[in-house]
Amino acid sequence: MSRSLDIVLAGFGGQGVLFAGKLIAYAGLVEGREVSWLPSYGPEMRGGTANCSVCLSDDPIGSPLVLAPNALVAMNQPSLDKFEGSVVEGGVVVADSTLVKRIPVIPGVRVRAVPATAMAEEAGFKKLANIILAGALYAETSFCGEEALWKAMEACVPARKAEMLELNKRALALGMRAEAEPAA
Amino acid sequence: MAAQSKVVFERPHALLPVVTNYCPGCTHGIVHRLVAETLDELGVEGRTVGVAPVGCSVTSYDFFGCDMIEAAHGRAPAVATAVKRVHPEGVVFAYQGDGDLASIGMAETVHAATRGEHITVIFINNAIYGMTGGQMAPTSLPNQVTQTSPYGRDVASAGYPIRVCELLSSLDGVAYLERVTVDCPKNVRKAKKAIRRAFENQIDGVGYSLVEVVSTCPTNWGMTPQEAFSWMRENMLPYYPLGVYKDVRAEGFANAAEAAAARSADCPVANQPSQTEGGAR
Amino acid sequence: MAEKVLMKGNEALAESAIRAGCRFFFGYPITPQTELAAYMSKRMPKVGGTYLQAESEIAAINMVYGAAAAGARAMTSSSSPGISLKGEGISYMAGADLPGVIINVQRGGPGLGGIQPSQSDYWQATRALGHGDFHVVVYAPSTVQEMADFVREAFEVADRYRTPAMILADGMLGQMMEPVELPEPLDPADLPAKPWATTGHADARPHNVANSLYLTAEALERLNVERFERYARIERDEQRAEAFLVDDADIVLVAFGASARIARSAVVAARDAGVLAGLVRPVTLWPFPKDVLEATVPASKAYLSVEMNMGQMVDDVRLVVNGRRPVEFFGHAGGVVPTPAEVLAKIVDMNGRFVGKGGE
Numbered sequence: 001m002s003r004s005l006d007i008v009l010a011g012f013g014g015q016g017v018l019f020a021g022k023l024i025a026y027a028g029l030v031e032g033r034e035v036s037w038l039p040s041y042g043p044e045m046r047g048g049t050a051n052c053s054v055c056l057s058d059d060p061i062g063s064p065l066v067l068a069p070n071a072l073v074a075m076n077q078p079s080l081d082k083f084e085g086s087v088v089e090g091g092v093v094v095a096d097s098t099l100v101k102r103i104p105v106i107p108g109v110r111v112r113a114v115p116a117t118a119m120a121e122e123a124g125f126k127k128l129a130n131i132i133l134a135g136a137l138y139a140e141t142s143f144c145g146e147e148a149l150w151k152a153m154e155a156c157v158p159a160r161k162a163e164m165l166e167l168n169k170r171a172l173a174l175g176m177r178a179e180a181e182p183a184a
Numbered sequence: 185m186a187a188q189s190k191v192v193f194e195r196p197h198a199l200l201p202v203v204t205n206y207c208p209g210c211t212h213g214i215v216h217r218l219v220a221e222t223l224d225e226l227g228v229e230g231r232t233v234g235v236a237p238v239g240c241s242v243t244s245y246d247f248f249g250c251d252m253i254e255a256a257h258g259r260a261p262a263v264a265t266a267v268k269r270v271h272p273e274g275v276v277f278a279y280q281g282d283g284d285l286a287s288i289g290m291a292e293t294v295h296a297a298t299r300g301e302h303i304t305v306i307f308i309n310n311a312i313y314g315m316t317g318g319q320m321a322p323t324s325l326p327n328q329v330t331q332t333s334p335y336g337r338d339v340a341s342a343g344y345p346i347r348v349c350e351l352l353s354s355l356d357g358v359a360y361l362e363r364v365t366v367d368c369p370k371n372v373r374k375a376k377k378a379i380r381r382a383f384e385n386q387i388d389g390v391g392y393s394l395v396e397v398v399s400t401c402p403t404n405w406g407m408t409p410q411e412a413f414s415w416m417r418e419n420m421l422p423y424y425p426l427g428v429y430k431d432v433r434a435e436g437f438a439n440a441a442e443a444a445a446a447r448s449a450d451c452p453v454a455n456q457p458s459q460t461e462g463g464a465r
Numbered sequence: 466m467a468e469k470v471l472m473k474g475n476e477a478l479a480e481s482a483i484r485a486g487c488r489f490f491f492g493y494p495i496t497p498q499t500e501l502a503a504y505m506s507k508r509m510p511k512v513g514g515t516y517l518q519a520e521s522e523i524a525a526i527n528m529v530y531g532a533a534a535a536g537a538r539a540m541t542s543s544s545s546p547g548i549s550l551k552g553e554g555i556s557y558m559a560g561a562d563l564p565g566v567i568i569n570v571q572r573g574g575p576g577l578g579g580i581q582p583s584q585s586d587y588w589q590a591t592r593a594l595g596h597g598d599f600h601v602v603v604y605a606p607s608t609v610q611e612m613a614d615f616v617r618e619a620f621e622v623a624d625r626y627r628t629p630a631m632i633l634a635d636g637m638l639g640q641m642m643e644p645v646e647l648p649e650p651l652d653p654a655d656l657p658a659k660p661w662a663t664t665g666h667a668d669a670r671p672h673n674v675a676n677s678l679y680l681t682a683e684a685l686e687r688l689n690v691e692r693f694e695r696y697a698r699i700e701r702d703e704q705r706a707e708a709f710l711v712d713d714a715d716i717v718l719v720a721f722g723a724s725a726r727i728a729r730s731a732v733v734a735a736r737d738a739g740v741l742a743g744l745v746r747p748v749t750l751w752p753f754p755k756d757v758l759e760a761t762v763p764a765s766k767a768y769l770s771v772e773m774n775m776g777q778m779v780d781d782v783r784l785v786v787n788g789r790r791p792v793e794f795f796g797h798a799g800g801v802v803p804t805p806a807e808v809l810a811k812i813v814d815m816n817g818r819f820v821g822k823g824g825e
Contacts, residue, residue, distance in 0.1 A: 022471065022642065029471050029644045037471070037642040041497055042580065062730025063723075064641045065802050155471075200672075231665035233535065245674045251663035253534045254676035256557050259527035262519065266531030266539070267663070269515045270489060274665050292527070295520035 003058060005143050006066040008083050009130075010051035011075025011096075016130030019156070020073065021052040023134055026152035027144040028056040036064035049078060056143055071141055073133050074100055075116075092140045094133055112140055114178050120171065128171035135175020196220035198229040198249045205243060209409025211399040212241055212308065214366045216248070218376045219277070219306060222383050223250060232275040233267050235260040237289075239281035240314040258289020261296035264303045275386060277304040283313045286322040286346050293352075300357025300391045300440050304382045307348060310399035311420060318404030322346045325423055330404075349396050349429040356444035359391030361429035365398040365421070367413040390433060391440025398424050469644040474612040474634065475500035475570065477645045480508070481613035482540050482566070484650040485620045488514035489539040491528035493521060493547060496580045497636035498570035501542045522547040526554030526567070533563040534675035536662030538620050538653065542568035544636070545586050546577060548594075555629055556595025560677025562661075562692070564623035566616060567601070567631045570639035573800040581800025582636035582723060587777035590633045591751045598689050600696050602630040602703060603750040605721040609643035615748075617648055622703060624657065626695055633750060635773065637723040637802065699752055706754030707746040710736065711761045714743025715820045716812050719758065719782050720771040721747045724796070724803060728771045731808035738809070740816045750778070758785045765790055767819040771808055772796040791819060 007024060009017040018039050028035035038053045053066035070091035074080035076099045087093055089108035097103060098117035105111065114136045116129035138149060153172060157165040195201060198220035206212045223229045232250035236242055238257035245252035255263040260278035268276040285293050285307050296303065312330055313319040319332040323345045327336035337345075349361045360382055364375035375397060382393035398420050400412035407415060428434070432443040448454040472480070479501045482490070490509060492502035502518070509516035519525035525541045532539035543551060548569045558565055571586050573579035590603045602622050604615040612634060619630035663673045679685035710732060711717055720728035725746040735742035745761060747754045767790055770779035776794040783792045795811045797803045 025642060026471050029469060035471070035644060038637065039640055041636070041640055060729070061643075061726070062733075062805055063727045063802065064637065064643075067804060230667040230669075233663045233665060235531070242678060243680075245676055249672055251666055251673045252675075253531065253663050254561070254674070254678055255530070256527060256553055259523065259530075259554070262524040262527035263531035263534070265517070266489065266491065266528035267535045269517065270532050270535035270537045270539075271664060291520050292524050295524065 005056045005071055005141060006069050007054040007071040008051060008066050008069040009073040010079030010083055013048050013050040015075045017050050017075060018052050020130040020134045021054045023152055023156050024143060025054050026155050027148045030148040030151045031144050033058060034061050036061045038064040071137060073137055077101060094137045094140060096129055096133060112136060119174060123174060125167045125171055128167060131168050131171035132175035135172040136178050139176050196224045198223040200247055200249050202246060204247055207403045209402040211366050214372060215306065215308060215397050218379050222380045226383055228275045235264045235278040237280040237284040239284050241279055244279055258284050259292055261292040265296050265301045268301060268303050277306060279306045282309045282321045282323040286348050297352050297392050298355040298357045302386050302389060303392060304386050305394040307394055307396040308399050309396055310401040312401045312404050314401050314404055325419055347424060352394060353429045356447060357392050357440055358430050359385050359432050359440040360393040363396040363398060363424060363426050365426060367417065389439060467646050469646050471642050472609060472645050473500055473640060473642050474609045475639040476504045477609050478612040478616050479504040480647055482616045483508055483512055484648050485617040486651040486653040486656050487538040487540050488653055489532040489537050491517050491519050491525040491541045493519055493525050493543065495544045495547045497572060497639050498542050498544045522550035523553060526551040529565045530554050530558050530563060533565040534663045536659045536664050540566040544570045544572045545574050548586060552595040555601065556597050557677050558629045559599035560597060561675045562627040563675060564627055565629050566619045566623060567629060569631060569633050571635040579800045582802060583773050583800055584635055584722060584724060585774035585798060587774060590631055600751050602628060602699060603633050605633050605748060605750050606638060607722050607725045609641065609645045612638060613645050613647055626699055635723050703749060704752045704754040704756055705748035706757040707748060708757055709744040711743035711745060713741055715741040715766040716769060716815050717761050717765045718742060718744045718769045718771055721750060724771050724773050727803050727805050728808060730805035731812060734805060734809045735812045740812055742812050753781045755785050762786060762789055767815050768792040769811060769815060770794045771803065774798050
């Protein structure tokens with residue numbers, strides 16, 4: 001049976017949603033699956049909204065633009081507000097509850113709140129909330145085998161940035177075993 | 185008579201034995217000859233590519249013996265840029281008139297100059313569009329009557345003529361600018377010297393060089409060739425004074441890049457070494 | 466087999482162009498193709514090539530003209546408004562029989578339009594890239610892999626027929642990442658010689674001239690006729706299309722590039738719903754793949770052209786179908802991307818109208 005995961009990752013520009021999406025897409029590539037990654041692009045370079053669509057599938061991917069995701073990673077309130085209604089039944093929402101104050105209840109959709117920004121600051125890698133959330137999404141969906149995920153991380157962080165790779169791996173592990181906050 | 189004969193005058197090899205389409209009294213023929221003589225003297229015809237403009241000299245690709253490219257109107261500097269990048273060991277010249285160089289092709293002219301392209305530009309300034317029958321050019325003088333300035337160029341409406349050498353002289357990529365004319369043997373010899381220097385600069389990697397030849401258009405000016413030269417001496421030369429407008433070698437620099445560095449000596453970022461290794465220019 | 470890497474369409478195309486022996490790139494920034502120029506600016510110095518940011522799109526295409534005349538594989542890229550500016554140089558290249566590759570990563574128009582993906586330059590690419598009687602071979606990739614594959618093919622076809630060639634992509638294909646297997650690199654020194662190029666005659670041959678001016682009407686006509694004989698060979702030999710589930714299709718969709726991906730999803734969904742839909746995906750837009758489309762006419766009931774514009778390629782579908790079947794259009798313009806569900810609804814609607822219940 002074919003499996004497919006259509007993901008939207010959304011947040012402010014600079015939060016790293018595009019990179020987190022690339023990591024997920026790369027994991028699919030490592031496993032030899034069909035994958036696509038499509039960023040929003042526009043005139044906002046900093047501080048505006050950014051999002052990307054990632055598809056992982058066993059079949060050729062039609063439109064890479066995800067309009068009805070079965071997974072949403074929301075890194076701020078406006079992103080959650082914008083995309084929560086598009087998540088399909090049986091889907092999952094992973095939200096950074098440090099910045100998303102209103103954690104919604106959506107019928108038929110699992111919503112997982114992870115205080116990723118606070119966790120990242122506490123762990124000393126302030127800019128890696130995106131990776132913690134990717135880890136949390138992994139815990140929810142097992143979008144690939146675990147080995148593929150680590151390989152993807154190594155492919156996405158340049159070898160010359162060895163210490164960044166280590167931090168990213170720690171952030172990913174942190175997200176994978178993060179306790180879900182109870183829904184408000 | 186002695187059996188030996190001595191050649192005192194002949195067609196330059198770099199000029200093909202064909203009849204040109206230029207009007208009687210036109211200076212294009214003289215300037216073509218000077219360019220061809222220079223290619224002969226420097227022995228570079230075989231590695232030269234010329235770029236012809238749109239204008240009266242549009243068909244100069246049929247007159248020069250070197251490889252030739254006919255460019256779109258005004259785009260000769262862009263075309264010449266690319267040819268020089270593909271064949272950095274080659275010699276590349278653009279031959280352009282005033283409408284081509286200073287009106288429709290001004291962006292290409294300014295940017296090829298400021299990039300310091302190692303090309304030679306021969307600029308014929310006769311203050312009129314010749315090929316289309318005598319319309320106002322960017323270098324037409326104030327009050328000059330043309331087909332499209334029938335009451336004389338009204339500077340309040342049409343603006344002022346462009347002095348190309350003066351304009352380009354502020355650009356750091358430029359190695360050499362000289363304005364010459366070809367109205368008499370003495371000036372023809374001076375023009376030849378300038379053209380030769382403009383080609384030598386290219387071969388020696390000194391930078392962008394342009395020679396502006398103040399010229400005439402007896403046909404569209406409605407004058408005899410002699411009247412046209414008189415009018416040119418009387419009106420054009422005061423507006424477009426002859427002389428050297430930039431010559432980095434005469435200023436003591438090896439090339440335009442050295443002169444540019446000296447000019448920006450107080451700007452730290454402008455004087456950092458290049459970040460990339462190798463790579464074609 | 467080379468390893469697959471995850472790359473943006475713009476970057477995969479740029480890398481593949483270098484691997485096709487292109488060492489001269491002339492560009493100008495415009496969204497959504499800028500990554501292509503940026504990639505070239507980073508890579509060209511490392512491979513001994515030239516990246517030059519031109520002063521304008523006009524200068525950039527005329528630099529391609531010059532580099533092509535000088536015998537090199539040269540390329541420029543832009544997005545819709547910039548392609549309009551390149552029209553002059555493209556026409557001159559066609560007129561001087563110079564090969565070269567032009568990339569259009571389309572965005573919505575007309576005018577400054579928008580920056581979201583569009584296919585609204587189909588008419589321009591296939592009908593009127595500039596003044597005069599001429600064609601440009603136009604490839605329409607629909608995956609990042611094809612962005613990489615078609616640029617090499619474009620260079621080869623351009624050289625073979627001495628014609629400009631275009632990759633007509635769009636913002637979606639340029640911006641998206643997919644796994645791609647890059648082709649093996651060619652050494653520019655191994656490319657076939659171009660004896661017509663203006664390289665300097667080295668006192669070894671008569672001078673070469675690259676030129677599009679012919680002041681004698683008869684001479685110019687003769688050249689146009691010769692060029693169209695070449696175009697006829699291109700139309701015969703270079704048409705390319707992909708046919709998907711067309712053998713028994715009642716409703717044949719026709720879609721290229723990004724919209725073909727959506728159309729394909731809709732065809733699969735229609736089949737699941739019991740509607741016999743199929744897809745012809747033109748890979749070359751000029752020459753339009755008439756032969757593949759013609760082959761579907763006997764079995765089909767109706768045609769649906771799906772495009773990201775107000776309906777442009779549908780003209781070419783109608784020319785092939787020539788009144789024998791109904792031809793309809795579905796699309797979105799301005800950068801709005803059609804959804805498979807919308808296309809499916811249109812297929813179901815057409816099925817109800819054109820495919821009789823219980824046969825004819």
